Amino acid sequence: MIAVKKLVKRFGLKTVLRGLDFEVQEGEFVALLGPNGAGKTTFLRILASLSRPTLGEVRVAGFRLPVQAAAVRRNLGVVSHLPLLYGDLTAEENLRFYGRIYGVLDLRKRIDEILELVGLTSRRRDLVRTFSRGMQQRLAIGRAILHDPEVLLFDEPHTGLDQDACDMLDHLLGEVAGQGRTIVMTSHDLARVEELASRFDVLSRGVISASSSRNDLGKNNILDFYRQALAG
């Protein structure tokens, strides 16, 4: 579903990604780990067609980037630590707006389904700026899956959430992942991704320095795996 070969990304003289190889099968949930500044967000932005690769080959949902960017975007949903929502519109209006620019059919029914899924039906007519951070993030997930994408990218979605909101978000992420979507998520919270992901990749010094499936890793070993990957 995602295939990246020898990806290089430079910003001026600074090289952030140095020949990165990465592959994700359909239905996999991959947690992308790494220290601050490792290039996780840059990598996700390239997968999302928001940034162009300097060198290398990137395929998402079978389409090549950047030449088939529109086709990739049709198959892609993105949730970042920013909600990508308009505070002066209601929850329903935000979804209606995104539904219209994505060309979602039977939009009213789809909005009802999404609001039900993210547990915001009773707040559908409230302005998003009155929402808590957790509610905004749940609505952001609703926005990301509104057009039923095959691939979802989550860039540190837990940032700024309290414990309860994180638990609620994890529950929602589990539901979304259970629908057969392919997911790549960056996070610093190892305990949380350990519960959610089926594979763990560590991005360090511009390449994937270690990769392990949940089965190979065993339970409660993620911290050791992460430290070894960074040390190596």
Next chain:
Amino acid sequence: MDRPQTSDRRPLSVLRRSSSGFLKAIGAIVWKDLAAELRSRELLSAMLVFALLVILIFNFALELDPVTRRVATPGILWATFAFAGTLGLNRSMAVEKDRGCLDGLLLAPVDRSAIYFGKTISNLAFMLIVEVVVLPVYSVLYNTNLFNPGLIVVILLGSVGYVAVGTLLSSMAVQTRTRDVLLPILLFPVVIPILIAAVKASSGFLQGLDVTEVMPYINLLIVYDVIFTAVAYMVFDYVVEE
């Protein structure tokens, strides 16, 4: 074109794929901007208060006699529109950037020029609303009749050109830390031709000159509008991408 490698992909049942997607995306962006502004009134109130203050200050500062007033009117009007317009352009793009919404727009599977046209139409609507309020207030304060069809056409053409360039440059400036300062620095040198043509054409109509004498400036405005809209259409994708 490369084809998808996976054979058993889930059908995207909720997606419409039609050629009208481009226009629908433009319509959605305009609707979103107007609906959000109707609620917050942040952008329009700032532009209006600023524009009214400018004409008020000019009124007291210059204390013009009736003849000089007629000569100075186009300059004062266009200076007011240009300054108020900059405020609006900055704010309009800042709203998109601050909550990451620009990324939300860029992630949509439509030609990115739809974003440009959507934002341009919204910005033009805000600018025209300000002009509709400013003109009668100016008429009363300066005791000058501005209800001239020719002048209205000039204001429309000048505003289109100003907003066409301004929307493109504000989408560049918004990605920098110094966006508030940067936009006027980038914008004013580029819109000098349109401001000169607009002032000259407005002056011609207010002084009752024949249309043929004003036509060269009108033509310049039309050419400027067409060229800069076309340039913005071609380069917007590169401007907003990292």
